[in-house]
Amino acid sequence: MASNPSLAMLSKVLEQQMLQTTEIVEQHLDTEIEKFEKLDADELEKLREKRLESMKKAQHQKQEWLSKGHGEYKEIASEKDFFQEVKESKNVVCHFYRDTTFRCQIVDKHLAILAKKHFETKFIKLNAEKAPFLSERLRIKVIPTMVLVKDGKAKDYIVGFDDLGCTDNFTTETLEWRLGCAAIINYSGNLMEPPFQLQRKSGCITKMEKKAIRGKSNDSDSDDD
Numbered sequence: 001m002a003s004n005p006s007l008a009m010l011s012k013v014l015e016q017q018m019l020q021t022t023e024i025v026e027q028h029l030d031t032e033i034e035k036f037e038k039l040d041a042d043e044l045e046k047l048r049e050k051r052l053e054s055m056k057k058a059q060h061q062k063q064e065w066l067s068k069g070h071g072e073y074k075e076i077a078s079e080k081d082f083f084q085e086v087k088e089s090k091n092v093v094c095h096f097y098r099d100t101t102f103r104c105q106i107v108d109k110h111l112a113i114l115a116k117k118h119f120e121t122k123f124i125k126l127n128a129e130k131a132p133f134l135s136e137r138l139r140i141k142v143i144p145t146m147v148l149v150k151d152g153k154a155k156d157y158i159v160g161f162d163d164l165g166c167t168d169n170f171t172t173e174t175l176e177w178r179l180g181c182a183a184i185i186n187y188s189g190n191l192m193e194p195p196f197q198l199q200r201k202s203g204c205i206t207k208m209e210k211k212a213i214r215g216k217s218n219d220s221d222s223d224d225d
Helices: 005-037 041-067 079-088 102-117 132-137 172-181 196-202
Strands: 073-075 091-097 122-127 145-150 153-159
Touching: 073 102, 079 091, 079 122, 079 132, 091 102, 102 122, 102 172, 153 172
Parallel strands: 073 122, 091 122
Antiparallel strands: 091 145, 145 153
8 A cells, every 4th residue: 555645745744853952952951061060170060060059049948938837728717718728828729618518528638648749839728617707708619619819819710510520530730731821839740731631532531511619500529429
């Protein structure tokens, strides 16, 4: 069977692009190596001191975060505690949950992992039924809802799992990506490539119905699918 000329052309173009990218990377590395080799002893010592100072600052910052409750996912007891927590930290993720909503346990699992990875952000949870004022003020109608607070103000919301691929089986990486989109954590991945796209391609997406916090006709936060 004769080969497809269009595919052959595409393959050739991709190969050329890869070669060009490789050459650019190699040139950059060569330049950096050349600059490093030209440094004298005094300049190397200055670089070493600068690096040590940077490491000390990073360690000091981490200790400060830890003293404010960063590094762990914890529950707060009241609305008063919420205002204190967001006052202390620049970046806060607060999960408004309900005991009877199964999907809140899914959120708990992922946030517990992310809290230990992203010390720059505080991760907390608050029972929405014990926070009627906040629930009303923040217009929380669906459980679970994650409120993303920056500098003491609610900047973004993750309502249900709609932003996470509309599936109960979303990955921790997917939630991490979504938090990165809101700039509430320091995200090192590619924001243009949502991790849940891979799940869609593999056929792992399952539909999730929205769950309301209260109300008669809209109160559908039963754990039964």
